[in-house]
Amino acid sequence: xxxxxxxxxxxxxxxxxxxxxxxxxxxxxxxxxxxxxxxxxxxxxxxxxxxxxxxxxxxxxxxxxxxxxxxxxxxxxxxxxxxxxxxxxxxxxxxxxxxxxxxxxxxxxxxxxxxxxxxxxxxxxxxxxxxxxxxxxx
Amino acid sequence: xxxxxxxxxxxxxxxxxxxxxxxxxxxxxxxxxxxxxxxxxxxxxxxxxxxxxxxxxxxxxxxxxxxxxxxxxxxxxxxxxxxxxxxxxxxxxxxxxxxxxxxxxxxxxxxxxxxxxxxxxxxxxxxxxxxxxxxxxxxxxxxxxxxxxxxxxxxxxxxxxxxxxxxxxxxxxxxxxxxxxxxxxxxxxxxxxxxxxxxxxxxxxxxxxxxxxxxxxxxxxxxxxxxxxxxxxxxxxxxxxxxxxxxxxxxxxxxxxxxxxxxxxxxxxxxxxxxxxxxxxxxxxxxxxxxxxxxxxxxxxxxxxxxxxxxxxxxxxxxxxxxxxxxxxxxxxxxxxxxxxxxxxxxxxxxxxxxxxxxxxxxxxxxxxxxxxxxxxxxxxx
Numbered sequence: 001x002x003x004x005x006x007x008x009x010x011x012x013x014x015x016x017x018x019x020x021x022x023x024x025x026x027x028x029x030x031x032x033x034x035x036x037x038x039x040x041x042x043x044x045x046x047x048x049x050x051x052x053x054x055x056x057x058x059x060x061x062x063x064x065x066x067x068x069x070x071x072x073x074x075x076x077x078x079x080x081x082x083x084x085x086x087x088x089x090x091x092x093x094x095x096x097x098x099x100x101x102x103x104x105x106x107x108x109x110x111x112x113x114x115x116x117x118x119x120x121x122x123x124x125x126x127x128x129x130x131x132x133x134x135x136x137x138x
Numbered sequence: 139x140x141x142x143x144x145x146x147x148x149x150x151x152x153x154x155x156x157x158x159x160x161x162x163x164x165x166x167x168x169x170x171x172x173x174x175x176x177x178x179x180x181x182x183x184x185x186x187x188x189x190x191x192x193x194x195x196x197x198x199x200x201x202x203x204x205x206x207x208x209x210x211x212x213x214x215x216x217x218x219x220x221x222x223x224x225x226x227x228x229x230x231x232x233x234x235x236x237x238x239x240x241x242x243x244x245x246x247x248x249x250x251x252x253x254x255x256x257x258x259x260x261x262x263x264x265x266x267x268x269x270x271x272x273x274x275x276x277x278x279x280x281x282x283x284x285x286x287x288x289x290x291x292x293x294x295x296x297x298x299x300x301x302x303x304x305x306x307x308x309x310x311x312x313x314x315x316x317x318x319x320x321x322x323x324x325x326x327x328x329x330x331x332x333x334x335x336x337x338x339x340x341x342x343x344x345x346x347x348x349x350x351x352x353x354x355x356x357x358x359x360x361x362x363x364x365x366x367x368x369x370x371x372x373x374x375x376x377x378x379x380x381x382x383x384x385x386x387x388x389x390x391x392x393x394x395x396x397x398x399x400x401x402x403x404x405x406x407x408x409x410x411x412x413x414x415x416x417x418x419x420x421x422x423x424x425x426x427x428x429x430x431x432x433x434x435x436x437x438x439x440x441x442x443x444x445x446x447x448x449x450x451x452x453x454x455x456x457x458x459x460x461x462x463x464x465x466x467x468x469x470x471x472x473x474x475x476x477x478x479x480x481x482x483x484x485x486x487x488x489x490x491x492x493x494x495x496x497x498x499x500x501x502x503x504x505x506x507x508x509x510x511x512x513x514x515x516x517x518x519x520x
Contacts, residue, residue, distance in 0.1 A: 011270045012260045022266075043384065044263040071289075071389055073281035074336040075274055079254045082272040088335075090282060090384055098384035100268045109336070113289040130270055 011124060017047050020060060025129045028121050030063040032095045043097040065119030067091040067133055070098060074108045087111050091133055102132045111135065139404050143227040144361035144368035145516065147175025148481040151350035153467045154316050155247050160190055161201050163243030163350040168202065171352035176365030177237065179204065182354075184229055184238035186210040186222035189471050198241065208235040214378070215505020216418055219353075219473035220512035224374035226355045236356060240477070243350030244469035252346050252470070264382050273383065274335050277343060277421070279507035281335035283389040284423035288337065290390060291438040295337050298441065299328035301422035302341050302464050304450040309461025311451060311491035316347050317465040328422075342422040344462075349469035351478045358519070368519045369481045372407065372498070375400025376512040383507060393511035394431030394502060401500075401513035402433075409433045412515075413496040414483045415455065416476040418504040419462040428502055432513065456493040459483060473503035477514065484518050 014022040021044075024031045033045040035058055040051035048055040072089035075082070087103040089111070103111050104120065117133040124130060149170030151163040158166075164187065172178060185206045191197045195209035208229045210222055219240055226238040246252050256275025258265055273279065284298065306323035309315035317323075323341065331339035361368035377393030377400075380386050402408060409432060417432075419425045426440040434455070435443040449457035460466040460479040467475060480499035482488050501514045 012265050014266070015261075018263075018266060044267040044382070046263075071282035071286035073273075073278050073285060073338075074333075075272060075278060076333040076335065077254055077274060079272055079274060086272060088271055088273045088278050088282070090389070098387070100271055100273065100383045102271050113286060132271075 011128070011130070018045050021045050022128050025121070025131065026127050028129060030065060030119055030131050031060040032063050032093065032097055033058055034061045041095050041097050043099055061095070063119070064094050066094040066136070067099070067117040067119070069103065069111060069113055069115045069117065071113060072103060072111055085109070089133070091117060099131065104132055104134050139406060140373060141227045141231065141371045142358050143230050143355055143371045144358040144519065145353050145371065145477070145481050146356050146361040146364045146366060146368060147171040147177065147354035148478045149174050149352055150314065150475065150478055151243055153314055153349040154347050156245060156348040157248050158245055158348065160243050160245055161198070163245060163348065164190065164198055164241050165201065167243060167350045167352040168239055168241050171239065171354050174366060175354045177354060181237045182206065182239050184208040184226060184235035186226060186238060186240045187242060188213055188218045189242060189244060206235065208238070214510040214512070216420065216471045216473045217376070217503030217505040217510040217512040218471060219477060220374070220501055220503035220514045221376050221510070223355070223371060223477065223514045224376065224512070227371050227374065230355065230357060236360070238355045239352055240355070240474060241350065241352035242469070242471055242474040244471065245348045246470045247347045262381070268383055276507045277338060278335045279383050280421040280423050281338045282383070283427065283508065284337050284421070286389045287423060287426065291441070293441040295329050296325050297445065298342065298422045298426065299325045300444050300449070301419060301425045302328050304444070305419060305458055305462040305464040307450045308459050308491055309465035312461050312466060315461035315466040316345055317461065323465070338421060338423070344420050344464055344468040344472070347467050347469055349467040349475065351474040353474065353477050353481065362519065367485055369484045370517045370519055371514065372517045373401040373403070373405025373515040374513065375404065376510070378510050380509050381506065386508070390427060392427050392431045392508050394428045394504070394513065397511040397513040398432035398502070401515050405515040407498065407515060411498050412500045413456070413498050414459060414480070414493045415457050415500045415502070416460070416480045417458060417500070417502045418472060418476060419458055419464050420468070420472070420504060422464070424504055424508070425457070427508070428504060432500070432502065451491060459488065459491050459493060471505070473505070476501040476503060480516050484516060
């Protein structure tokens with residue numbers, strides 16, 4: 001099973017590890033997985049902590065939604081279901097972890113390293129949503 | 139600390155647009171490499187290959203009618219073959235087998251089997267957390283690395299283009315190169331080519347061709363009695379870093395740092411000892427990052443370091459002398475052909491593109507999205 005992304009692609013159903021993260025997107029809340037034993041934050045969610053190895057101390061914290069462009073690229077070639085040009089970016093959240101996402105901007109070529117971002121959402125047909133980002137200031 | 143194993147034979151399959159099958163190209167490369175070595179299929183008791191099917195080595199063993207005592211099908215993209223060299227050395231030194239064939243073949247251009255999105259496996263985290271955003275795979279990852287690199291060090295797309303320009307200069311000297319007959323490439327050609335994923339144009343990206351190759355490894359003692367001069371395996375090292383586009387914290391520093399350090403340490407060599415380098419050039423940026431990671435120049439220095447003809451024919455750092463993945467051949471997993479070219483350079487067989495007096499060669503494979511990194515140091519038998 002999977003859910004179509006409007007404008008392209010498909011999002012697979014969550015698994016037992018990622019279900020809380022995806023469920024939170026229904027409330028438009030972005031979660032970051034955090035280890036209570038060592039404090040490490042990680043993304044995407046996993047069944048153990050990659051810093052200390054603990055399989056039983058992982059929990060969730062709500063992200064502020066603030067982020068910065070670590071690196072980005074404007075995709076110019078049409079892939080099935082996507083409409084170029086659009087920005088694919090590594091976004092570093094205030095919590096420290098990196099997410100791959102889109103920066104939705106009127107002028108994609110103006111988006112650059114260090115730009116500050118705020119969280120937005122792209123709804124999915126099944127009620128989940130994809131976290132995307134917009135420029136917060138220039 | 140070096141090794142007691144040598145490459146005794148090396149060959150390409152047909153390259154370019156072949157209209158041939160994957161297994162046909164594999165068998166052709168293997169047959170030619172064994173003939174080069176003066177060996178036959180009956181001598182082969184070890185086999186390493188990838189990219190054929192789920193059971194890649196098993197499939198090729200069956201196709202060749204072999205029952206090998208050792209196989210390896212580690213799937214690590216374009217660097218797999220440099221990893222196989224390490225495994226083959228260990229297997230031969232441990233006595234598990236005596237003669238290993240490392241091979242590859244792809245008909246991706248004839249079969250039109252390449253997709254901009256890559257291969258998406260729905261059970262992986264990337265399918266949930268990355269694919270929905272539409273990155274081209276693998277291009278967009280390398281594009282982000284290039285953008286980050288140029289931003290951090292103040293480089294330009296024109297400087298980056300030198301990698302592709304130099305590769306074309308080498309290809310013009312190699313009759314087997316896909317771009318051999320197409321004439322020189324200028325910096326303006328590279329930056330003016332159609333944009334794929336900024337800042338990389340089609341000319342920053344490797345070719346999509348058919349092709350394949352094979353090398354034959356056996357003990358140095360035995361190789362000395364065979365048809366061709368042995369090429370010694372002096373050192374090897376590898377590092378595996380990521381499948382996702384967010385696992386590596388700093389896009390400008392790759393696992394070639396670790397793979398290179400291990401290979402040079404094992405060989406008792408330094409970057410200054412390398413006479414000719416075959417560095418995986420999936421994209422122009424791949425070469426820049428790899429040269430820095432291997433220690434040929436400092437961080438942030440590569441764009442200045444490669445300028446002025448240093449990596450072109452006649453320059454003091456002969457790089458990707460076949461014309462590379464950018465202008466010679468890129469059959470999807472190109473790493474075996476890095477080994478073939480390194481062997482030929484060390485045997486002095488490269489005619490117009492021969493690096494005079496080459497005694498130490500480096501072959502460095504990179505797979506996936508800067509995911510896997512493997513370095514092999516080869517040398518003449520002195």
